[in-house]
Amino acid sequence: MLAQAAAALAGSGLDNLDLRLADAEDLDFPAASFDLVTCCNALSYMAAVSAALRRWHALLRPGGRLVFNCWAENSHATGHLLRSFAGTHGIFVSPVGHDTGTPERCHALLAETGYSRSEVIVEPTSKYLSAEHLNDVLASALKSPLFGIAADDVIRIEALRNEYLEAARSKEVLESLEREMGAYFVVAYR
Template sequence: MSVADIFDRVASRYDSVGVDFFTPLAAALIAAAAPKPGEHVLDAGCGRGAALLASAEAVGPTGHVTGIDFAPGMVSRTAAATAGLPQVTVQWGDAQAPDFPTASFDLVTAALVLFFLPDPPAALRNHRALLRPGGRLAFSSFAAHDPRYPATLRLLSSFAPAPPERPSLHAMFNSPETLREATTAAGFAHTETTEVSVESTFTDATQLVRWIGSHMGSQVIESIPESQRPEATAAVSTSHEWPMTLTTRVNLTVASMTTPVS
C-alpha cells in the first residue's frame, strides 16, 4: 500500500482523536516561516490543514494559500473545511513535484511531509523553483521520538503475523547539518534549523492505539488480526503508566533564497 493510500484511508480520523500533536507542530513551523500579509503560500502535503490554516490567518485576505495533497480523502475534507476562506484553495497535487509555474509563491511549507517522498533532495529543488526572488521554504522533520513510542510500535507489531517494515529515512534527515547541506545543494542561500518539542498526553492505551491508527502508524494496527487487537491494546495498557505523556522532538528548517543582512 502506498503512502497516499494509507493517508487516504485515515483521512476521516487524522488529527481528530483529541491528542495535541500535528496542530502545535504546524503552528511552530508557520511561526518560524513567518508568512506576511499579502504573500502567496503553497502548503505541500496539506493533510487536514493544520499548517494551511495557520498560513491563511497570517497572509490575510490580501494573500493566498494553496494546499495540495496526494490523498483524495484529505483534499475533499480540507477543501470542505476551508470553503469559507476565500484566500484558500485546496486541490489534489504531488508534493514531490508540485505542478505550478516557476516563481509562483513567496513561501512553500511542508509539515512532516518531505521524508515520505520518494526523492526528498529532488523535492527541495522542485520547491525552490516555485519560489519568487527572496522566497523561502519551511519544512519540519523528526529529530527524535520518545523511546516509548517505537517501543509501543514494536509491542503492537508482535501481534501481527506480517508486521510492516519500518521505512528508512533519507540521510538528509540525519541532523541539522545534513539538512543544511541538502538545502544548500538545492540552491538555497541560507538555512536555519531549530528544534522544538511537543508533548502529547494519552489518557489510556485505547486512546494511544486510536491515535497510532489515525496516521502512518495505521499500517501497524491494520496488520494485527482484528480478533487480536483487544489483546494487543491490553498489552500496551500494562506496559505503561497512565495517563502517559510522550515528548517528540522535531526540527523546523527554514531555507531562504537570499542571505539575511546582519
C-alpha cells in the first residue's frame, strides 16, 4: 500500500504528504496534533477497537474530527454468509466488527471513548461490495485469525468450498446483498 501511495504521489504535484509504516493502534505522534484522523475500511479488523478510538481522540485537536467506515455486524462484508453457512455444519466463525456493528453501538462507543458528538451515515452495501466479494471473504476468513476458525475446521470448510460458493451465487443471497443497508460512514468530533 505504501509503495502504491508513493507511486501515486510521485508526479502528483503534492509535497505536503508524509507516508509512514506504523501500527494504527499504537501511533507515536504528539497529543492534539491532528485536525483530522481517517481510517478506511480497517477499524472493524483491529484487535482493540476502543483503545484505538481513545488513542486517535488524544491525537485530535479540540474540534478535530475522526472519519472512518465500518460494516453492520451481519453484513456480507464481515462474512455473514460464511458464518451462517459454517454454523449449519457446526463450525464456529467469530463475529467481526461487533463493537461498531450497529449505528447505536457506534454512537455509544464513540461517546465512551471521549468524542463529544458523532454522525453515522448508512448506505446500501451493494454500492461498495459485489457478489465476487462473497468468494473472496472465504479465502480471507480461512487465513485471518480474526475469524477465529480452528485449524481442523479450516480443513472442514475447505472441503465444503463448492457448497459455500453455490450458496453465494443463489438468488436469495444475491438479493439479500442487494437489499443490505450495511455500509456505515462515521464522523466523530473531539
